[in-house]
Amino acid sequence: MSVLTIAMPKGRIFEEAAALLVKAGYEIPPDLDDSRKLIIDVPAENMRFILAKPMDVTTYVEHGVADVGIAGKDVMLEEERDVYEVLDLKISHCYLAVAGLPGTEMQDVAPKIATKYPGIASRYFREQGEQVEIVKLNGSIELAPMIGLSDRIVDIVSTGRTLKENGLVEFERIVDITSRLIVNPVSYRLKDEQIDELVDRLAQVVEEA
Template sequence: MSTFLTIAMPKGRIFEEAADLMRKAGYQLPEEFDDSRKLILDIEEANMRFILAKPMDVVTYVEHGVADIGIAGKDVMMEENRDVYEVLDLKISECYLAVAGLPTMEIRDVAPKVATKYPNVASSYFREQGEQVEIIKLNGSIELAPLIGLADRIVDIVSTGQTLKENGLVEMERIADITSRLIVNPVSYRVKDQVIDELVEKLSKVIG
């Protein structure tokens, strides 16, 4: 009997691009798979179970072993210091982390406020720049923070830059390029090394 793999994946763009990549690699994922509202999907013909989760939760599921492997953005890996192996850059869902703000806003001299979903990444970045800032953690609509006077700057994911533009914000500094990565639970890698290595090899051949 073939080894069954449990895979945690984020919903949305990453899920769609990862599913397409797996099909190209030869895995039989049914078309209705993409439109399902279920949070757990068993694909018996591929010997796989998929857990659909919030991007930040994928790493947690893999670290705790409820998923053998997962697909997570590099931004999550940078923010969350977790005990998982990062084994492959899938080169999908490309974007980048950047500092942005209102072009007309005067940055305060002492501890400017920075709003972000990524407090650890932001703190580390500004520390490396020799800047002391006050970090304000938000979970959504980061672009709103400078508009209502909550923060001087933001640190957020930028894909096309359209959201920044529509809200009158400009990019000030580019922090890091982001793509999605294949991550593995360390125990699963020891127990299911052959099937995981096979998956990595097949995906490696179709990555653009």
């Protein structure tokens, strides 16, 4: 049987996904995420894990260097890669929202929106009939309205604490986000039995949760 390569992001999603795999009966080393290695082989399960940046997981799966991946719905909506979404793992719950300084109006002409998600933000405001200018940032999005860089931000909200601590308020909720199991279309044909077993075992755990 060939090795099944799984791309996973480090951090919170990894921890929750690894816990699901263990519950599904897979023998996953408990210190998998503590390693400095980026590729970890688990011979007992005929699996290989690639630890990646969250935004890169869908790219690895689309290009076939990983057969399977675990990615947030936010990344999938932003990247729009050619992959199959086969299971909602119902972990890492959060949502995308529009936020800004309280009591402020957006500029009438081309208001600026700061975000890590230019694709999602552009589509959302276009659907609202608003023409905006997107300012792409890679981190500390909350800073943008505070220093006058943008009228609003579009960012991930999990507890709302970060917004509150920075004196921002949520204006609109765009979409709920959870992590999904995704599959490379070619891998699904070549390794269908292994992938189907993984999906079935994880689905059972998700339903029981």
